[in-house]
Amino acid sequence: MTVRAQIVRFALVGAVNTATYYVLYLLLLALGLPYVAAHVVAFLLAMTGSFFLNCRFTYRTRPTWRKFLxxxxxNAANFVIxxxxxxxxxxVxxxxxxWAPLxxxxxxxxxxxLVSRTIMLRPETPRAGGSLDRAVAAK
Structure with a gap:
C-alpha cells in the first residue's frame, strides 16, 4: 500500500475517531463532567477504537499487545496539542x-x-507480545 493510500485511510479513520470522540465528549458534558474531564475520558475511549481501525484499515497489520501498548x-503529541x-x-x-475540541x-x-505510521509498521521481533486477535479469540 502506498503512503498516499495510508494517508487517505488515516484521514478516514481520523474522521470516524473524531466523530466518536465528539459524541462521547458531548455526552459526558451533558452528564455534568467538567469540559477537561469530558475531553480526557472521550479521548481515551476514542483512542482505543482508533487503534483497531488503524491496524485493520489504515496499515493492514495485526493488532499486537506491543502495538497496543x-x-x-x-497520540501523546495529539493529546498535548x-x-x-x-x-x-x-x-483564553x-x-x-x-466547538473548541474540533x-x-x-x-x-x-x-x-507520522508517529502512528512508525509504530504500526515497525517490524515485530520474534519475542514480541502475542496478537490481540488470539487473546480476544481465546475468551
Missing part, C-alpha cells in the same frame, strides 16, 4: 467548549500520522 505514544488547544480556546480566547484537533493530525 505503544499506540498511546502516537488538543488539550492545550482546548484550554487556550475556551479559557473565549470559544465555546462545544479546532484544536486539526493542528495535531500531521504529527499523529
Amino acid at each position: 505503544l499506540f498511546p505514544l502516537t 488538543t488539550t492545550s488547544g482546548v484550554w487556550l480556546l475556551v479559557d 480566547a473565549g470559544f465555546s467548549s462545544r 479546532l484544536a484537533a486539526a493542528a495535531a493530525v500531521p504529527v499523529t500520522f
